[in-house]
Amino acid sequence: MPKTSETVLTDVTPTTAIAVRNVRKTFLLRHTHSLKESFVAKVRGKTIASTFDALKGVDFTVEAGESVALLGFNGSGKSTLLKLVSGVLRPDGGAIRTRGRIAGLIEVGAGFHPDLSGRENIYLNAAILGMTKEEIDARFDDIVTFSEIEKFIDTEVKHYSSGMFLRLAFSVAIHTEVDILLIDEILSVGDEPFQKKCLARIRELHEAGRTLVVVSHDLDMVAQLCDRGILLRGGEVLYDGPATEAVVQMRALYDVPNEHPYRREMTWMALKGITRGSGHGRFEPEAPVLREQMAAFLHRLAGEPRVADLPASSPFVDVLTEHVFYPAIVWLQRQGIVGEEHTFEPSKPLTREQMAVFLARYAEADLSDELGGDPFSDVPADHPAARAIAWVAEKDLTWTYEDEDGSRRFAPDEPVLREQVAVFLHRYAHRDTRA
């Protein structure tokens, strides 16, 4: 077990605002399984949950008055780290110390009580941040004016839009006597004039000596606002230094470097229009591919056939008809690439076994044949995807992992990364012309 804070945190000085020492956070991932599957797993002594290390030993110290940009791709652990610093989550290892009052603008709507009005929530929130009734009375009008939601101040906040939540939460946070302000992406929820106003206020707070930790996709903005940047990647600190340099490092990560072993495949995917980038005009090779994205990739690989008679109500309870990839997902279902389940789990990462199944069905591969080749040590013959996995291996679409004892592993449960999907699809598309 990680040892307690006191011994670890001897290096904290009186001017330290945030001390993070060897902090780890592991999430338990519960896989959705039927009752029968759960039962079978239990009988066989298998676990049906796995864990994910979101933070793998993070260390840094923020002195009072510093402004720090927290940078990194989606999934790198930024929000988790802010939640740990704000105390919303507890670390599984290591220690965190903070000095002074903290306001965290981390999740839109967090800290608000849905059944209370905006007015009541202002009192509730400000009290949580340590203000007395008199102090709140004195600032109440300023808070409401800044938020620009006077008209709705006596409406229950459950009727608020996310933009209205942001306005109220932000306004409370900046009108209270906080020492440390943590801001996660949420600024992007507001409209532009409000964002500008917030930013001006954040600058003032910084000039007045408050400590800031800011997460934003707007790299130019954070480079300007912050003195220091901490770049996270896969739950680890990759860089900690001047904000401008951290942004340079972040941008370097974005681009696929020349020497990347799968550069050709990723370029092919982009040129073919199979991917349109990550939304920031980049490829993000190490991001996992979500199931909804895979639907779009396969649909585009097939030449984006028009999907006639799009059903007015979605065949999947978790896919809205407004979903940008709704046609692709319906197409996938009609092709028999996904089964008749009620859910599609669009925002779940695609696993390697699912990749194998999707590709085999896309290719209309005949999986009834006897399968040759060496089996994988981690794919038992009765694995539901065993035949599809054998097929991708036979077609040489995949690569395998080798254990120290020489046994071959397929790692069926691992997520497929964007760089890997590029390889799978490229090899599939070129399988006849490859030597």
Ligand SMILES: Nc1ncnc2c1ncn2[C@@H]1O[C@H](COP(=O)(O)OP(=O)(O)O)[C@@H](O)[C@H]1O
């Ligand atoms: N409550 C949770 N349960 C399981 N996994 C989680 C949970 N919260 C975050 N994660 C995972 O931890 C990783 C880091 O997430 P997060 O801190 O939100 O990253 P970021 O804010 O940098 O995009 C992601 O892979 C995410 O899926």
Ligand SMILES: [Mg+2]
């Ligand atoms: Mg986040």
